[in-house]
Amino acid sequence: MPDVTEAEAEQETARTPTATAPDLVALEQEGEIAADYIEGLLDIADIDGDIDMDVEGDRAVVSVVGVKGGDLTGKHGEVLEALQELTRLAVHRQTGERSRLMLDVGGFRERRRAELTKLGVKIADDVKRSGEPKPLQPMTPFERKIVHDAVAAAGLRSESEGEEPNRFVVVMPA
Template sequence: MSETIPQLADETTASAETTTADVAPEETTSAETATPDSAAAPESARSVTQLEEEGEIAADYIEELLDITDLDGDIDIDARDGRAYLSVNSSQDSNLRLLSKPETVNALQELTRIAVQAKTGVFSRLILDVGGSRQTREAELSQLVERAADRIEGGAQSAALPPMSSYERKLVHDLVAARGFVSQSEGEGSDRHTVITRA
């Protein structure tokens, strides 16, 4: 029986929710034990040009939102690992932090994906970051993995993390593999989560 690792105290439940748009193929760990999510087709056929086009459409959408809300932000576009990445940051003291809460970023990401899909006709796996929110979330996931690893090293057979999106589970799989443990995704829909065991 696996021990469940509770979410961090300041972590919002919204950042752990999985939406239909988030379901995507999982990358396996070095031990090839991560379970793939079967609800979406592989996105490896997407070219860098197509991903950059997604990024441009998304940037226009976010820029219009920033204008409407009278917020300042610099937008950077990147394309890697079969996804378009959009980062919104500000070099000056602005109210951009109003949009950087995890639940707000997730909602904006879904709206941006819909805007991209409306123009391209293709499902988008775009990742949006506002004010370093993704980096903050990655640090939280690292702490969860550390706590899970400590429990296993302390004698637990396995440790289950809270449900989270496919993108976050991919990050967890990488963190777990780097620690020399094995992870796999279990459950369905909004209950899909990662279970960590010894290699």
């Protein structure tokens, strides 16, 4: 292997793309646009609620808090998923950029995250005992990611199979 001088190594490093930090200003702008959009929807529907905005990692997070009932989430979060997509479209329309914005209503996503983490750990334990792969029910991409993370933390692997909207996780033995 040829020797690489320090200058050559620096040039190579300069040419190699690195992960960039998220653009906080752009993410905050996404949050503002989304908050305005959601505020308008709440006004039209005559629903009381406060809006919190945050940036978590590389995405804007908008939460509607103080909302009564599940009208904005739906039985299994279907309404929340639809609202999130509409909000992402509103952000895209104004910025021209694809948004990864996360919308939560009344803490639904946080509760769901806790449930799915428990499920992922339980299923991983079951698969470790039985040695057999275990398919789960269809889930949204958000839900599948949580299960994949919980399974990986338990030391197993998982895969997503099927086509949307019936895509599901299969937990595999070690």
